[in-house]
Amino acid sequence: MSKKFNVIQVGLGPMGKLITNLLLKRKNINLIGAVDINPQLVGKHLIEVLDVDDKSEIVIQSNLESVFSQEKVDVVIIATSSSLEKVAPTIKQAVKSGSNVISICEELSYPFQNYPILSKELDQIAKTHNVSIVGTGINPGYLMDLLPIAITAPCQEIKLIKVTRMMNSAKRREPFQRKIGTGLTIEEFHQKLSQKEITGHVGLTQSIQMIVAALGLEYDELIEFPPKEVITEKEFTTSYDEQVKKGYVCGLQSKAVAKNKGKDIIFLDFIAYAGKHEEFDSIEIEGIPNIHQKIIGGVHGDIGTAAMVVNLIPKIMHAKPGLLTMKDLPVPCYTKNLWKNSD
Template identity: 40%
Template sequence: MKHIIQVGFGPLGIKTAQYIAKKETIKTVAVVDLNPEMAGKSLNEFCATLSDDVYISQSVDGALNQLNFKPDVAIITTVSSLEKLIPQVETVAKYGIPVISTCEELSYPWDLQPELSKKLDDICKANDIACLGTGVNPGFLMDYLPSVMSSICKDIKHISIERVQDATPRRIPFQRKIGAGLDMEAFKKKEAEGMLRHVGLKESVYLLANSIGLKLDKVTESLDPVIAEQDVASEAIKVAQGEARGVEQVAHGYVNGNCKIRMHFKAAIGEPRSFDRISVEGTPNFSTEIDGGINGDIATCAITINCINSILKAKPGLHTMADIGVPGYIN
């Protein structure tokens, strides 16, 4: 049995705990969340299928003081920012506990934030732990999966990845992150503040490029609102005609002025068709599509759990999906 401490118990943390509760070989034994309204409550108060003898603490120190053993892995589902994540990892690292996090900027930070990457790598090595950033996207669909599929190619001229999804069934924080329900003035304001976008698209470009041996000269990214042509709604957010129902982002990776990687991400409430598509121009040429797309909330929780064995085998330091052992389903 592998024991898990979870840091962060929002919608993603709760869903992760629910999935862990159904497993035979892993168990959540401690939970940390900074929300004072959650302090001291049992997991069972948030979901009937969860434990009634694990209580939420407001600090890692407090959670571990209640245990008489060290958990095997920490799963952190809190922030998208690498800078904000590092102190959280450091708090866990001092206990010698390996970390898996859904922090989007952690998925491949080396090119975009080299100083912070080195700082985190040094923390991990000093405490003899491995740390991994993963998730469905970034971390799998637009970067790791196409890198695996590229292994059948004799040569590659260009790779195009598209992820188009109906955000209607996604968790509320995700819908807000993509600007659903905002008028154009509010959308542009939040965009300028850096609070409105799918985080991790550039990280995905760099992860894929590194995996297939491309040294990129430049990476560009554009962001535009997806405008509602009629009123649409999810369970939590109503979008009037003319308001943003989501976001569309496109990133390009260049070598010697030539575009080698193109990534197109679109997520919006009321999107008529969801799909994930990988297209390779090379030898052989091919295109493969997942009709209906992969539900991001389900897959992010699942891959985070299914990387546990891989991170336990990894050497100390900061890792990406490109350099750990291949993860697999954990029963």
């Protein structure tokens, strides 16, 4: 008989809900619990919160401890924060209970340089408990790091890797639109960024660090530039019913570059703002041969992130133990038809 993967979901914000919806749809997954600290969610039936037609009787708990039962948990999914320091206690708790961890925490996607001590600690506890920890998502985790890494495979030489994401942020979830400054004045945008009230996009530095590590590239400088606001030329209403006046912020552009001896070797350009404009994900390799791959229309970041997480469940079960990144896992792909006892 085909065996299912036992999974717990931690974090039921817009991303956690998208992930949980997909978990419930997948026949190869057995969702055994859901956790969130938000008092408005704790104690409610999961299906009430998700608004789905499912027979699940899961009640949302305020901590992981109360969900770990006699059943072995294969994977704990964490969708709570971009900050590794904030997510680390939940990761440790899951690992110490013998579960693998998949998180969309951006700082976990390549944590070794920014958090060397914490990374070592996480790696050690994962190895002790014979499980794996990985940070994933669409970006960081795929479009601006893993995919460019894979696209270099037929190259004899590489001079420059340039990745551009251009998206209409109006199609994304509310917290995303807010964290890129939608609806703020220019002054508020810069003030909130400097006071860390909004984060902008997190992950360009981690994506560059993953690419250079995978390709063994030498670099002497990595610069992530401060985000630059994009201003709307016409008034519009957001998906959460807020008016944004002409002249206010409707999104941002974030860039990062790795240089070696004064020359760019990796250049990442992330542009997200509300409005009808071309959307795409593009990877250009300057080398032998030159390669230009363009995903017309782009990949929807929220839908794609939920799928990345759920598709990774069978993959992490076959990964080596420790703190891993996307470049270390078996080739990621659509895994709806893979079971716990599949080869």
